[in-house]
Amino acid sequence: MDLLAVLLTGLFAGGISCAAVQGGLLAGLVARQRSGEDPHPERSALARLGDDLAPVGGFLAGKLVSHTVLGALLGAVGGAVQLSLGTRTVLQLVAGALIIVFGLAQLGVPGFRRIVVMPPLPWMRMVRARSRSQAAFAPAVLGLATVAIPCGVTLSVEALALTSGSALSGAAVMAVFVLGTGPLFALLGYAARKAATAWRGKLAVATGIILLLTGLYTVNGGLEVAGSPLAASRLLATSDGEADRSATTVDQDGGQVVEIIATAGSYRPPNVAARAGVPTTLLVRSQNAQGCVRALVVPSLGIERTLPVRGETRIDLGVLESGTLEYSCAMGMYTGVITVA
Structure with missing residues (x-):
């Protein structure tokens, strides 16, 4: 399993593609916790910054825990059913194709721009209701709940975790992916919703391109295993x-x-x-x-x-x-x- 590719997927694509739902919830939570007058205005700017980053840290910790557990379960299932080499190859090709599709959607290509993965509305209402809580555990609860609010890229990485064939490898795939999304989610949580929206617009094209490259890289891996003449190593081979x-x-x-x-x-x-x-x-x-x-x-x-x-x-x-x-x-x-x- 190439964890570097998974990390780059999370860093350059995962955060952006999921920001419309998960990032919006996190930004809303942080904004509400910052609303109102500061009861201790004499505190230093560094202390106030810590208050702003604390809920972000809780959110990312909860997200890391839930997705790592999910990855372990997926990897264990993939190993228990003893997926054949052909089946794992097909799953990898499907995962790569999904990443490509969401990359085209991110770029706004006609026929793909309306492809958006959204959770059921009842679940969204429940998560939003929980996020209104000012309790210390609210950000962590929200982070844990995001496992049920997958974006398209997350679904693709989950497919890779399934093909890993072991609980440890599956957990590593999902954990590395979430760590990759961390920096952007931290920014989204700290910044105002309007600023975050502006960033997403500026990065949309770059993210779409990275998604396409990541998808092609994943598909090529499947083609290599399948022995396809379309695999990069065969196309670039010299006589x-x-x-x-x-x-x-x-x-x-x-x-x-x-x-x-x-x-x-x-x-x-x-x-x-x-x-x-x-x-x-x-x-x-x-x-x-x-x-x-x-x-x-x-x-x-x-x-x-x-x-x-x-x-x-x-x-x-x-x-x-x-x-x-x-x-x-x-x-x-x-x-x-x-x-x-």
């Missing part, structure tokens, strides 16, 4: 690139061992040479492997392996035929190829 022959050796039984290294963010060498018609073992040496790199898949052979952070993993590839054998992480973010001749 004159030579495969590394030094990474392939002969074992004691007359077969061959193809060795690659899995690190934090890549498999290397990216292209390894192997002989056709020979029993082949893929030896993966993990050197501080992190994130999605640890979930190695060979789609054409139906192979899935979870690599250790450090250590060796041997995978029997059988007798290879001439051509190319492609592999990637489970999300298609990191790829490699074995050239067989």
Whole structure:
């Protein structure tokens, strides 16, 4: 799972796309808490600033807790039902497509501009009623409640959490996404509603573009796993690139061992040479492997392996035929190829 992409999605897209509902509620809550005369006007500006930021902190804490728990549940469900590689690939493509759709809506493209995800009106009334409370826990309650008020980008990230296949990974996806939305939500909570609205208008185009790029990045990951010729690595592949022959050796039984290294963010060498018609073992040496790199898949052979952070993993590839054998992480973010001749 590429958590950096999830963080950027939250930072540049999540806050803006959800601001019409969640940001509006938060801005209203802060504005009401700041209404009226200050009973202690002698306090410093720093103390008053702390009072303004306290409800924002409570809101973000509540939002982080509820979405992290949701991510853990989604990841656990994805792992319990043992989603096949094909199913996870489809879900990733759908998640990417959703992000693209909401990006087009954010840009106001005809046919998409009316696509807005809104919660049921009764739930909205209940949340607004709670937010009128001046109690200390009101912002946290509002933050917790936002789990039931998802925007389009949140739905897409929830789909990614489901495909993660574990409670820990699902929780990490949703937590990182919420942390990414934090800065903008903090601004929305602190600023007046009119100023926040002006900011959303100025950032609409930039947010739409980032949504499109994020969606394309997610879709490409699905295409990589599916082995599609439309995947970026295949479209950009050149015919004159030579495969590394030094990474392939002969074992004691007359077969061959193809060795690659899995690190934090890549498999290397990216292209390894192997002989056709020979029993082949893929030896993966993990050197501080992190994130999605640890979930190695060979789609054409139906192979899935979870690599250790450090250590060796041997995978029997059988007798290879001439051509190319492609592999990637489970999300298609990191790829490699074995050239067989």
